[in-house]
Amino acid sequence: MPLWVKQFMLRTSDMSKVIVSIGWNNEFVLDADKALTLLDLLKDAEKYQDKYNKDGNTFHIFPQEKEIATLRVLSTNMYNLAKLAGKPEEN
Numbered sequence: 440m441p442l443w444v445k446q447f448m449l450r451t452s453d454m455s456k457v458i459v460s461i462g463w464n465n466e467f468v469l470d471a472d473k474a475l476t477l478l479d480l481l482k483d484a485e486k487y488q489d490k491y492n493k494d495g496n497t498f499h500i501f502p503q504e505k506e507i508a509t510l511r512v513l514s515t516n517m518y519n520l521a522k523l524a525g526k527p528e529e530n
Contacts, residue, residue, distance in 0.1 A: 456513040468513060478508055 455471040459478070469477065484507070488499045513521075 456515070456518045458511045458513050459508055460511070461508045468518070471512075474510060478510070481508055 456468055457471050457474045459467045459469055459474050461467070461481075484503065485500050486503050488501075489496050490499065
């Protein structure tokens with residue numbers, strides 16, 4: 440994790456929230472310190488993939504090729520508004 444991220448997060452309050460995006464359309468809200476712990480754990484994770492072919496499945500484990508998660512700071516006001524709105528209704 441870049442040093443500037445750790446320095447920024449150290450200056451945030453205990454109530455700071457961040458949005459952690461993992462992959463496509465997977466976003467989670469965590470306290471800033473927990474999000475940093477999660478990213479610290481994921482940086483050493485290896486990629487797993489199973490692939491179907493005509494002879495059956497093959498299984499593969501290999502190093503990550505790019506970062507798998509991103510962080511965005513969530514203001515306290517936005518967090519409270521989104522929390523109040525709750526889960527969106529299904530259409």
